[in-house]
Amino acid sequence: MASIKDVAKEAGVSVATVSRVMNNRGYISKETRRKVEKAMEAIDYHPNQIARALQRSQSYFIGIIVPDSNHPFFSDLIKYVEMRANEKNYKLLICNSLEDPEKEANYISMLRQNQVDGIIMCSHTMNIESYKKVTFPIVSFDRFISPNIPCVGSDNFRGGELATEHLIQSGCKRLLHISGPLDLDILSNRRRDAFVITCMKYGVAYDIIEGAHNKLTFDYFWSFITEKLSPEELHKYDGIFCSNDIVAYALYIYAQQQGLQVPEQLKIIGYDNHSFTRMLQNPKLTTIMQPSDRIGSMLTNTLIQMIEAEEDDPHVNNTTVDVTLIKGDTT
Structure with a gap:
């Protein structure tokens, strides 16, 4: 040998x-x-990975906790995390929290018991104090937790700004934002902040419908839209910025059913540009792309940097990844 x-x-x-x-x-x-x-x-x-692990007191396993790996964005993200981890000779354990705080806490405990070297946390239903009790390396996606836990995320404020300005510059006079849940202090809520500030800057009338927890499926968002947005209310708006692409597609179908022509009467912008969005071409959705490949790579690099850092130099910085407007057929 x-x-x-x-x-x-x-x-x-x-x-x-x-x-x-x-x-x-x-x-x-x-x-x-x-x-x-x-x-x-x-x-x-x-x-010999076993010998290497024993020599360095490492398992060469990392965990990733996501809300739902069936969601196209998180499916993409997991793929790129696994690819980068494999390049660094690490293996990946995948956990779905389904946005259940108890399940999320149990997964952290399970990963600790299985002696993973660190965790990439993409599900954020537990309170911040619970994360601070974790004693091994952890990197957060899209949520500032503490100075000792680095965060990687896209420029959500700029994404909201790009989307809102695009609708206004396309001639929209009354806008709606369908947001995610606003009760958690997560960076994706900066999209809502940018929407409000940009509408006020240009003197454009606007409304907000706040999203709900626990569901990331098309069926759920379809039910949510049809319940929260009556046909009469829908006709009040000529531009809608959605918190993700699945919401935007559900809204597009709903608008078509109500006799609204997109984009002539109603312009729609989504957020993510994940693989599902890129696959569907009728219509090609106007959206804000947050690059899951770069985010996944940065999450993995940051965590491994923490795992392999010398004890006297564990510091790593937060990382913000640029976003891009992708013009499609819905604006």
Whole structure:
């Protein structure tokens, strides 16, 4: 069986250099990394992950807790987290909280008992104090929890601003925002803040319908829209900014059923531009893209940086990822 010494000999480098390549630690030039990887392939060398884990007191497992992995955005996000984790020789455990605080707490406890090296937290139904009790590395998506827990998210305020300005510049005079739940201090609520501020800036009349908890399915959002927005109320608006693309598609179908022409009589903008949105082309939705590939990569990189940091240098920064307006057929 080939050993790390055999790899070093084949690549013409030291054992220490091979170790740094395998553990992604320290500076390694691209050429040296290429030589080591080529040598490992040539002699069919596979690192002993169990031995590495014992040596470094790590499991090389990380957990991710999401509200619902069936939701297209979180499905995309999980894919990119897993891809980046795999590049770093980590494995991923996936947990669905279904936005249940008790379930979320149980998953954190379960992941701790299974000795994961850290958690990416995308479900935020527990109170902030509960997160602060977690004693291993944790990275949050879209929610500031504490200075010791870094947060990665898209520029939600800019996204709300882009969407609202686009509707106004397209000639809309009365706007509606269908938001997510506003009782949690999560960054996605900055979309609502930007909507209000932008409408006030341009002197445009507006209303807000607040979203609800626990459901991320098309059927739920269809029921929500038809219950909260009567046909008579729907006809009052000529522009609607939705908190996500599934809401926007449900709204589009509802508007069509009520005899409204989109975008001639009603303009609709969604949020996410996940794989489901990109797949459907009739209509092609106008939306705000928050890049799940970059977000997933940053979440994973940040967590692994914390896991592998020296004890005297555990600090990592919060990260904000830019968003982009994608013009489609609904505005």
